[in-house]
Amino acid sequence: MKSEPGINLTDTIVTPIELGKIQRELFTLDEFLTQSGVKSARTSMPLPSPMLQSLITSSKLEMLKSDERTQLVNQLKFVRRTAPVVHITFASTPSKRALRALVKWFRDNIHPNALIEPGVQASIAGGCLVRTSTKTFDFSIQKILSETKPNLIKAL
Amino acid sequence: MVGQNVELILLFVIIGCIFSALIAFIWVALRLGPKCRANHGGGGGNGDIFTDEYRQHLVEKGTARFERTLDQNAAFLQQDLHTISDEVTEYIKDKAGEILKEEFSDQKQAITAAQQHMAEAFSRIDKTMADYQKNLTDQFAHELAEEKQRRIEHFNANMADVITHHVQYSLATHLEVTDQVKYILSHLDENKQAIIEDMKREV
Numbered sequence: 001m002k003s004e005p006g007i008n009l010t011d012t013i014v015t016p017i018e019l020g021k022i023q024r025e026l027f028t029l030d031e032f033l034t035q036s037g038v039k040s041a042r043t044s045m046p047l048p049s050p051m052l053q054s055l056i057t058s059s060k061l062e063m064l065k066s067d068e069r070t071q072l073v074n075q076l077k078f079v080r081r082t083a084p085v086v087h088i089t090f091a092s093t094p095s096k097r098a099l100r101a102l103v104k105w106f107r108d109n110i111h112p113n114a115l116i117e118p119g120v121q122a123s124i125a126g127g128c129l130v131r132t133s134t135k136t137f138d139f140s141i142q143k144i145l146s147e148t149k150p151n152l153i154k155a156l
Numbered sequence: 157m158v159g160q161n162v163e164l165i166l167l168f169v170i171i172g173c174i175f176s177a178l179i180a181f182i183w184v185a186l187r188l189g190p191k192c193r194a195n196h197g198g199g200g201g202n203g204d205i206f207t208d209e210y211r212q213h214l215v216e217k218g219t220a221r222f223e224r225t226l227d228q229n230a231a232f233l234q235q236d237l238h239t240i241s242d243e244v245t246e247y248i249k250d251k252a253g254e255i256l257k258e259e260f261s262d263q264k265q266a267i268t269a270a271q272q273h274m275a276e277a278f279s280r281i282d283k284t285m286a287d288y289q290k291n292l293t294d295q296f297a298h299e300l301a302e303e304k305q306r307r308i309e310h311f312n313a314n315m316a317d318v319i320t321h322h323v324q325y326s327l328a329t330h331l332e333v334t335d336q337v338k339y340i341l342s343h344l345d346e347n348k349q350a351i352i353e354d355m356k357r358e359v
Contacts (some may be wrong), residue, residue, distance in 0.1 A: 053287050084355050094333035101337045105344055110355050114247045125324035126331050132354045139343040141327055150314045 007075040009083075009113045010058050011100045012051045016085055016115050023076050025052045030069045079113045086110075089119040089129040091140070158249065163240045170229045177225055181218050188214070 013019055028046050036093065059075075061068040086106060099116060106114035121129070124140035131137075190207055206214065344351070 027162075071250045088356075090333050091328040091331070092333060098333045098337050102340065105341055109344075109348055110352055114355075122328040123324060125327040126336055126339075127343070128333075128336075130344070130351070132351060134357065137343070137347050137351065138183070139340055140326060145323060149316050149320065152319060153312045 007059060007072075007079060007113075008112045009079065009107070009115075010051070011104055012054050014096075014103045014116050015100045016080075016117060018051060019076070019080055019115060021049075021085075022052050022055060023073070023080065025049060026069070026073055026076065029063065030066075030073060033064065033069065034066065083113040083115050084111050084132075085115045085117050087117045087119060087131040089124065089131070091120070091124050091126050091128075093120055093121055094118055108110045159240050159243050163236065166236050167233070170233055174226065174229060177222060181222060182216070185215070 009019070013022060025046070026050060028089035029048060029052075032046060056063055056072075059072060061072050063069055063072075088102065099118060103114065103116050106116065124142040125145065127139040127143075129136060129138055129140055188211065
């Protein structure tokens with residue numbers, strides 16, 4: 001599976017919310033830079049976040065050029081529309097590092113711009129639940145405990 | 157009955173004696189009365205043997221004898237009456253005793269039969285109660301065993317749930333997702349093909 005050529009999300013952009021945030025930032029920056037020649041425009045330039053900076057760096061585009069900014073905006077819109085989203089439920093709030101490791105696997109094996117929608121469900125105890133559009137893959141410890149319950153009863 | 161007959165006969169005999177004595181006295185009086193008057197002629201005339209005084213003496217003597225006889229007969233009658241009353245009393249006593257004995261005997265038999273019947277009834281009741289008690293005991297033991305088994309199974313199931321819940325809570329609380337990444341990635345690798353096919357359909 002391939003996206004529009006030239007844009008691959010960085011590891012720092014994991015969730016659809018972060019992608020949306022990047023898009024809003026980019027839009028604000030684009031607006032500022034477009035209006036920078038107008039006298040009534042505000043004087044201070046909005047600082048891009050580390051996520052946007054890393055995206056700009058990896059895309060090798062010149063943000064000062066209007067058409068390249070537009071291209072990046074359109075590419076992000078395309079990604080937003082076409083990138084597959086995987087819902088992963090954890091037992092506790094996952095760290096950024098863990099999410100990056102997982103999204104890297106999905107981007108290396110499934111789709112280069114796959115996104116993860118994390119959730120929390122303490123009852124699964126550990127591991128995760130991976131939900132795609134039609135299937136759910138249960139890698140949780142709750143499942144293992146349920147499967148071994150008869151042994152526990154027997155041991156009791 | 158016999159006593160009454162004896163009494164009657166005795167009474168008739170006594171009355172007969174008195175009557176015969178009376179007849180004899182009257183006969184003697186009639187026989188001697190005109191002769192004596194004739195001999196004494198207003199003093200023994202007309203061939204009378206006894207004088208008026210002698211006749212008076214005989215009358216008095218006869219009267220005394222009659223009275224003595226009457227007294228004797230009355231005494232005999234009284235004695236006989238006492239004897240008869242004693243005999244009747246004894247007869248009634250004996251008869252009443254016999255009748256009472258018979259009645260008591262019948263009552264005793266009835267009581268004995270009733271006692272026996274009650275004893276049999278009690279024995280049947282005892283047996284029925286013993287059987288019922290045995291059935292209850294068996295049923296109770298059976299239900300106790302079942303309840304015990306049910307509670308053990310319930311305990312085992314609940315205990316397993318408690319342990320599972322405790323493990324889940326402990327793992328969720330203390331296990332970091334970062335530490336589980338390798339475990340998750342290994343499972344993702346195992347199911348890679350299925351995930352790819354599903355996400356292809358979605359895309």
